[in-house]
Amino acid sequence: MTARVGVITFPGSLDDRDAARAVRLAGAEPVPLWHAATELREVDAVILPGGFSYGDYLRAGAIARFAPLMERLADAARGGMPVLGICNGFQVLCESHLLPGALTRNASLHFVCRAQRLRVENAKTDWTRSYEEGQEIVIPIKNIDGCFIADPETLEELESSGRVVARYVDVNPNGSLADIAGICNEAGNVVGLMPHPEHAVEALTGPSSEGLGFFTSVVQRMVSA
């Protein structure tokens, strides 16, 4: 049976179709989910895609967090369902307190779009098991509110429990604390990532196809589960 991976569309989501494409390329079935729905449509995993939900007005992710579907998602996430928040999706997860910390304005105050080198620090999460620990990959980053911050205790907790999933290498594009590009919850099923793996799934349109691993990881987990 193919894994069913839901992709939520909020008003202002931009990378929902791209995330669905990546899911398909990874061999799973993308299932569109509407923010105002109240059912998760029996999906095995969920992606919160990039974009500017509600225009990123107020704060990135602040309004999307209150979408009806988010309540269901929060329950499912606490129950162990794999959830990946990419860029705006990461912001929504932080605003929902499903992940700690916050994403604030880039240190440069500019939107930054570039092919970014990352190091996968934790290859045990539901979304990174296709990678090796320490593996370096190049995938796009594109955001203006990508600077990850957390208080010192939270940071210490993330570091000591191996919950930093990926770190920027060479350049820290947004001023994130400790070069953090992505983190996960304690159980490792909820991952937030600033860069965009769904834009690195085909060499033709991305800087590499090294982002595909995030999507094959969750498929692998479904198969092995």
Place this chain on the structure above:
Amino acid sequence: MTTYGTEPVRPAVDTVARAAETPDAALPYAELGMNDEEYARVQRILGRRPTSAELAIYSVMWSEHCSYKSSRVHLRKFGEKAPHSDALLVGMGENAGVVDVGNGWAVTFKIESHNHPSYVEPYQGAATGVGGIVRDILSMGARPVAVMDSLRFGAPDAPDTRRVLDGVVRGVGGYGNCLGLPNIGGEIVFDACYGANPLVNALCVGVLKPEGIKRATAPGPGNQVILFGAGTGPDGIGGASVLASATFDEASHQKRPSVQVGDPFMEKLLTECCMEIFAEDLVVGIQDLGAAGVSCATTELAAAGTGGMDVNLDLVPLRDPTLRPEEILMSESQERMMAVVEPAKVARFLELCKRWDVPATVIGAVTDTGRLRMTWRGETIVDIPPGTAADEGPVYERPYERPADLDQLQADGPDRLPRPSTPEQLRDTVMWLAGAPNLADKSFVTSQYDKYVQGNTVLAMPDDAGVVRIGDGPQGIAIATDGNGRYARLDPYAGAQLALSEAYRNVAATGARPLAVTNCLNFGSPEDPGVMWQFAQAVEGLADACQTLGVPVTGGNVSFYNQTGTTPINPTPVIGVLGVHDDVTRRIQISFNVEGMSLLLLGE
């Protein structure tokens, strides 16, 4: 209930009946940019003086910006000299041209200027420039798939350039990024002549099925007219005539005209909403609201349809309830569209708008009266034949004359420049060129633009042309924009041709077959015979070159009055060329990315 003096005192509405009774009442047509002759023409058309609402409509529709009154006689050449092309599905005259690219796909693209607003308020000016061109593409029935921006700024070290450049780039990026449109290319040129006249030309390209082409027309009496998108506020009131058509001088800068402010989030909702509306075939006609807002949409839709329309202006949703009808008619509030919908489909249309949180209101209906009639507070305030405003504006044959200084300028050739002769000097020259702002790396700008979104970008900055995949591939399109004001200043005929051939080569260099041309013609005041000569020459040059190359002009835009005092900018035709790739996997990049390849130089 009796109220004593609590109602604000407001001037009475100028109704059609009142206009007939008071033929001699004075209206401020001159302030609205209309001359005596034009005003007299309106009176002849109506057989009476216009109401103030009617004057609002005529003044914006007959402004240079909307009516092309100075350029029209020249632009005809594009049509007259157009090479035959089977690919052309919609030519000049619609919101944007459409070309058939094969395999059941069509592409629509167009470039437009937002120069003056971008000087007054760079962020919002540039942002709303992107927003406007995207709605043009949307209104053809297409899904917008990419944007490009062609920019000109003053000298890099001029004090104002930083403000303008920073704001414009943030605006282009802020709007396009939020809309989810990859920015796949453009230009940035610095030249002192653009100091107080920056150029912001934005291009959008969209993809559709040929059978899904939509038109700006209101046929079928009884069909409902729906205004949807953002509310109407006092944005850029008078902007179309004051901002875009009047010479930019100290006085208008002092006046701080009300600028348009964009809401890209609303435009994203509007886009997705339109996609679903088109997929269910719910409209018989559609038009975006740009400059001249409701005036433009109602007159153009009505004129291109059965010919009549009744509109109740009280139904227009207002952001500011104190707006007068004239202001409602002239408001340039962004992110609005107007659709013509069969009565049976209205409910579904409104349902889809609701799903996307897009306000939508039925404000009128199509009629067969041949008249555009509008009421406000129960009174008729507009009653005109819509075509007279939309299509029958004044046409001027402005005098033109070769600039007197041109011989001298042309004589000042490169042979007078010192040549580097020693290795040292050569080295210095190379270093100087590499460091010149016009040649230097532009990634400080392009890194602020999302080029990956939608996942179809095959080539973008720094390649010669942007290439995007369409459908599921392997088909794709390539687009490049180019323009060189210095060449055009020396010889506008050849300059326009050089711009075209550069864009054409850039598209071809990716491996694409060039198919169609769009253009944005940025010039000084058409009232200056020297400028008018430059304009005529550039159009002629472009039309001739298009004929030779066998590619039709499918649309474009003219921006006049780019001048400071009496000094015009260098004439700057910016040309966009669209090409098609049968297989994007075979695209050619600019980088030498395979070892051992031979390097050949073609041409002389």
Place this chain on the structure above:
Amino acid sequence: MARFVVEVMLKPEILDSQGQAVARALPRLGFEGVTGVRQGKRFEIELEGPADEAATERVRKMAETLLANPVIETFELRAE
């Protein structure tokens, strides 16, 4: 040391898309009866020296040139 607050708001006639987004979100969160939301910026500025007339004048100039965009915004300022 002088401490000033500068409050920058969009002019009333200018579209406040951020405020509108908040206003539309509130009823969905169960907050009814909100008739308007405007969103602006607030700056806290610390200067060397006393909070006198001259300092106020300097902060006003800063607000005019940098903190507010006079084309679309207005500002108010006060010493704290």
Place this chain on the structure above:
Amino acid sequence: MARFVVEVMLKPEILDSQGQAVARALPRLGFEGVTGVRQGKRFEIELEGPADEAATERVRKMAETLLANPVIETFELRAE
């Protein structure tokens, strides 16, 4: 009708990159002696009904749930 102002500022320990950018720009514009700039948000909220205790409570709830992110921000509120 009740009118409230909610002021949201970053917690002092959180890096305020926008405020810092302003602070860096000021000397370039000739404004010396500025020792600190913080940038925050200001909301003007209009509610139906009187500006009583209950209304204040409702606005406080709005601020807590939506207008401010307690992880990084604090807010103050007052009736106007």
